Structures are given as structure tokens and as C-alpha cells.
Amino acid sequence: MTTGAIHATLADDGAASLAARLAIRRRDHVGHTAGLAPGFAQANLAILPQSFAKDFARFCALNPKPCPLIGVAAAGDWRIPALGEDLDIRTDVPRYRVWREGVLVDEPRDLLQCWRDDLVTFAIGCSFSFEQALIEAGLEIRHLTRNCTVPMYRTSIATAPAGPFRGPLVVSMRPFKPADAIRAIEITSRYPLVHGAPVHIGRPDLIGIADLAAPDDGDAVPIGDDELPVFWACGVTPQAAIAIARPAFCITHYPGAMLVTDRRNSDLVPLPAVEVG
Amino acid sequence: MTTGAIHATLADDGAASLAARLAIRRRDHVGHTAGLAPGFAQANLAILPQSFAKDFARFCALNPKPCPLIGVAAAGDWRIPALGEDLDIRTDVPRYRVWREGVLVDEPRDLLQCWRDDLVTFAIGCSFSFEQALIEAGLEIRHLTRNCTVPMYRTSIATAPAGPFRGPLVVSMRPFKPADAIRAIEITSRYPLVHGAPVHIGRPDLIGIADLAAPDDGDAVPIGDDELPVFWACGVTPQAAIAIARPAFCITHYPGAMLVTDRRNSDLVPLPAVEVG
Numbered sequence: 001m002t003t004g005a006i007h008a009t010l011a012d013d014g015a016a017s018l019a020a021r022l023a024i025r026r027r028d029h030v031g032h033t034a035g036l037a038p039g040f041a042q043a044n045l046a047i048l049p050q051s052f053a054k055d056f057a058r059f060c061a062l063n064p065k066p067c068p069l070i071g072v073a074a075a076g077d078w079r080i081p082a083l084g085e086d087l088d089i090r091t092d093v094p095r096y097r098v099w100r101e102g103v104l105v106d107e108p109r110d111l112l113q114c115w116r117d118d119l120v121t122f123a124i125g126c127s128f129s130f131e132q133a134l135i136e137a138g139l140e141i142r143h144l145t146r147n148c149t150v151p152m153y154r155t156s157i158a159t160a161p162a163g164p165f166r167g168p169l170v171v172s173m174r175p176f177k178p179a180d181a182i183r184a185i186e187i188t189s190r191y192p193l194v195h196g197a198p199v200h201i202g203r204p205d206l207i208g209i210a211d212l213a214a215p216d217d218g219d220a221v222p223i224g225d226d227e228l229p230v231f232w233a234c235g236v237t238p239q240a241a242i243a244i245a246r247p248a249f250c251i252t253h254y255p256g257a258m259l260v261t262d263r264r265n266s267d268l269v270p271l272p273a274v275e276v277g
Numbered sequence: 278m279t280t281g282a283i284h285a286t287l288a289d290d291g292a293a294s295l296a297a298r299l300a301i302r303r304r305d306h307v308g309h310t311a312g313l314a315p316g317f318a319q320a321n322l323a324i325l326p327q328s329f330a331k332d333f334a335r336f337c338a339l340n341p342k343p344c345p346l347i348g349v350a351a352a353g354d355w356r357i358p359a360l361g362e363d364l365d366i367r368t369d370v371p372r373y374r375v376w377r378e379g380v381l382v383d384e385p386r387d388l389l390q391c392w393r394d395d396l397v398t399f400a401i402g403c404s405f406s407f408e409q410a411l412i413e414a415g416l417e418i419r420h421l422t423r424n425c426t427v428p429m430y431r432t433s434i435a436t437a438p439a440g441p442f443r444g445p446l447v448v449s450m451r452p453f454k455p456a457d458a459i460r461a462i463e464i465t466s467r468y469p470l471v472h473g474a475p476v477h478i479g480r481p482d483l484i485g486i487a488d489l490a491a492p493d494d495g496d497a498v499p500i501g502d503d504e505l506p507v508f509w510a511c512g513v514t515p516q517a518a519i520a521i522a523r524p525a526f527c528i529t530h531y532p533g534a535m536l537v538t539d540r541r542n543s544d545l546v547p548l549p550a551v552e553v554g
Contacts, residue, residue: 178478185459186466186474197463201455202479202505228479 016040020260021084021092027109030094032256038132041194041265042258043070043083043123044235045093046242047111047251050075053120055163059241060122062160066169066237068193070263071123078115080123083261089121095254102246107254119251125194126235126258127172129265133187139180142221149256150174151215152234156208157199159237164245171199171231173212175223181230188232191265200231207231293317297537298361298369304386307371309533315409318471318542319535320347320360320400321512322370323519324388324528327352330397332440336518337399339437343446343514345470347540348400355392357400360538366398372531379523384531396528401512402471403535404449406542410464416457419498426533427451428492429511433485434476436514441522448476448508450489452500458507465509468542477508484508 017040023029033042048056053075060067071080078089090111098106098114108114127150131141143150150172157169176184181201189197200207212229213220217236223229242250253259294317300306310319325333330352337344348357355366367388375383375391385391404427408418420427427449434446453461458478466474477484489506490497494513500506519527530536 178480178483179476182462182475182478185462189463189466198459199456201459203455203503206455206503226480226483 017084017260017262018086021087024094024260025088025091030109033094033258033260034128034256037260039264039266041070041261041263042126042128043261044126044238045089045096045251045253045259046122046124046238047089047119048122048242048247049116049249050118050120052164052245052247052250053122055165056122056238056242059159059162059165060124060238062162063169063237064192065196065199065233066159066235068125068195069122070125070193070261073121075120076117078111078121080121083123083259083263085262087259087261089259090115093253093259094257097252097254099242099247099250099252101248102243111251114251116249123259123261124235124238125191127195127232128258129194130188130191130232132265133191134184137183137187139176139184142175143219146219146221148219148221150218151212151220152217152236153204153209153212153231154216154240155200155231159241164247165238165241167237167240167244169199170216170234170236170240171207172218172234173215173221173229173231175221175227175229177224177227181228184230194265195233195235198230198232202228202230204229204231294361294537294539295363298364301371301537302365302368307386310371310535310537311405311533314537316541316543318347318538318540319403319405320538321403321515322366322373322528322530322536323399323401323515324366324396325399325519325524326393326526327395327397329441329522329524329527330399332442332522333399333515336436336439336442337401337515339439340446340514341469342473342476342510343436343512345402345472346399347402347470347538350398352397353394355388355398357398360400360536360540362539364536364538366536367392370530370536371534374529374531376519376524376527376529378525379520388528391528393526400536400538401515402468403512404472404509405535406471407465407468407509409542410468411461414460414464416453416461419452420496423496423498425496425498427495428489428497429494429513430481430486430489430508431493431517432477432508436518441524442515442518444514444517444521446476447493447511447513447517448484449495449511450481450492450498450506450508452498452504452506454501454504458505461507471542472510472512475507475509479505479507481506481508
């Protein structure tokens, strides 16, 4: 199918996600994807050899808040039609990370050279979707206001293990005044496939976070005296599990450089359990 | 229409709310209505002379969280068919309170003697509905576990005034562990006509509550070291506004003795704005 045909079947603003992917594919757009094609869901990627796929799918199913699966490709297939008919996993993300035995070995701009017939691609929902919904509701997202990366913390909450995949739940934190925190919980609970409602609020010590000023990843943000820290399950959780599983070969997206999909944030609904051979 | 005809048009468990009203009407059931006809919404009542009705309706419209209107009767009418076709405001509540100039003068078991042709009845959603939903989700409601009345507090948050009706927002408080508090917010946000999501969480000092152990109404409940207090807008708020407005004549329900309606908790949806002549 040609991209012209795709254009013909999409509403006007539906073309925004396709246009973003084509710009990335042409390398007209490099770097992070925050703000691209507003209203369309972006995805974290985990691309694993088929021998690991069944366990990883089970890990996602057991841990839907950090690992909300929004699409899975067949082994060796670089397409996920449910996320975009013309989508090509190998070229439509601005930057990738290639891992061998848990060690980062390359950060290529496409996967055309390293693609393998046994690779299974998992697309996992991303907090960009719910942040857009929060902004539309008039809430301030502190790390966006400060133009930095959301602070992330490893917690004392364990994920449910599946085969070699296990490890701590990683959370992202956004501070809000109490009434705004309630609003943020209400709004994000409507998006179960982009991490959904927070997992914790108000008491970092209860989930093993000793110092909010020292995140494990991302940047610390100031928290007002009249604010509560609110914690969401984070898409870094599966990467932590992959680092522990140490598959011989594995690809992820480069942090912040997501896959732009044709699925609207507003119509993300839970997938049934995914069976991977 | 006869009650037999009503029976015929209701599902089996639909008859539970009618049966509760008939038992109250016959005075087979006296006292509070907690636990009666599970799944059906109960209502707070405010019954005011028509000269106050327009302002009170506006007060409710301006303050939907404490005063979620689920039904209004025509002046002089003791029926609210939308809440139950056979429902009779004068007899279907176990106990009432009659007020003159803001002073409590009687607590009758029916309104047959004191009914007036100029009275307008307002039915306001009640937290019994969302407490049932929380229990069904496996959450512990502290004041129910302790078999006492939910603690209520006047806050420093002002309601939006309408005519003579004004005053503080009154809140009820239920403590939860943080993850359960998030779950409680998610669940109650689905019930906008029974106070909806909380108005505050975690920091009573920010809303003018100096001591959680000294509620303005109801009973104090213990709060664990690992718990946060969660505050919902409370149906006592309109009574506080009525006490300030001091209408020459006014009727409310007796606290805890609610109107059992045929509306299911699960299908409460917001009413359009109510115009009262």
C-alpha cells in the first residue's frame, strides 16, 4: 500500500502522525519526539529475540501499569498495522539503542543493517499521552515548565517476575497541589494504556525513595511547601528488567525518541492478553 | 399508577428500593437508612419555600461537589418521578427535621401535617453511594469499620454564594494508604452526583483544619502512620448554608435517615441545569 492511499483513509489531523513518521524516516526530524503529532499516542519500544518474547509478554501482562502493551509485531515483522498501516519499526524512530548481553553497543538512526528475522517488537504506552491530557486540563507539569526530563526513581516495589525478567518498579514523579493531584489522578485513570493512574502519592519514604532531590534518572524538580509528590509507573521499568535479563541481543528506543503511532490518546483501550509463540 | 404496576416494570432487585420506601412509609423501618437497598442511590433532602427555591437551586448549581442535585420537585408536589414513580416525599423518609428561622423546632416521622403548597423539594446525592462502591473494590471505610459516623469538618474553602445561601464547604474525611487513596479517587470520580472525587488529600492544614481528632460533626477516627486523610465535599454543606440563610420555614432529612431512590448508583449521570420558577 502506498502512503498516498494511507493519506486518503485518514482524517486531516490523522495525517499528523503519519507526517511525523515520514519526517523521521527521511531524517528530516531527528532528536526527541516530545510535542510531535499532538493527540496521538507515542510508544516505548522493546525489540527482543523470539526466544525471550513469551516471557517478556508475560512480564508486561503481569505488570500492566509500568508496561502497558499497545502493540506487538509478529516475529521478524517490522510492521504493526494496529499502530499505523505504513509504519516501519526499522526506520520510524529517530534513534535506537542496541544492547548485547545487557551492554549498550550502538545507538543507530535506523535498524536496516541489524534487523533479524527472529526479532519481536513490543510497543509500550508512554506518559507523553497523559501529560498532554493534564496540560489540556490546565495543570502545570513541573519538568516541562522547567524544560528538563521528568525525575525517575527506583522503588522498593518489586515487579511481578516472568522468566528472566524481574526488577524494581521505576516511577516518574510530578508534584501538584492536593486538589490538582486529585484532578491528575482522575484524568490519568482514563488512560490505562499509558500507565494509567498513579501508583503512589505523598509519602516517598513508604516506597523506598529516600531523597526526592536525588532521582535515579532524569532531573530533580522543585516541590512547593503546599504540594504533594505524585508517582506514576514509568516506562523505564521494562528497560530495567531487560538489563537484568541480559538477552544476547536486544533493541530499545533511545530515551525520549519514541515511536509516533496513529492511535489517538483518546481511544486507547486495554488490549486483551497477548499470546506470543 | 399502583405500586403493583411499578413492581411489574422493575427488575427483581429494582424492587429493593421500592420495598425499602414502603417499609419506611408503613413505619416498619425507622432509624437510619445505611445499608438499605444496596446499589440504589440515597438522597439528602432540602425542602424550602418557593421564594427561596431559585436561589437554592443556583447555590447547588454553583457548588456541585457538596450539593449534587439528583432531583427537584415542582412547587407543592411531594413526588419526584425521576427518583421513583410512587415516591412520596412526605412519608418515605424515616425522620425529618423542621426548621423555623434557622431554629430546629420538630423532628417528625412524616410531613403529612406540615406540608405546604409552596414547598420545593431538592434531592441531593449522598456519600452512601460511593462508600458502597469503595467497599465493593475491597477498600476499608474506617468509620464503618469502627461503627461510627464519618468525621466532618468545616473548611476555610468558601462555597460560591447565591442569594442568602453561603458559608463554608463542609468535608467528610476517610483515611487510606496512598495506593488505596488513589483507588478511592478513581472510583469516586465516576460518581459526580454523589459528591464525586475528593476535594483534598493529605494536608488538612491547607484547608483550615487544625486538628483531625476534633471534627465539627461526626466522630474522630484513627489514622495510621502510613495513611493519608482524604476529604470529600459533604452533604452537610447545604444545611450549613440553610442555617445561615434562615428561611422562615424549611425541612431537611434527619441526619442518616435518607430518601431511598430507584436510581442505581451505577447510572447516576449529571443533570442539566435546573430552572426553578
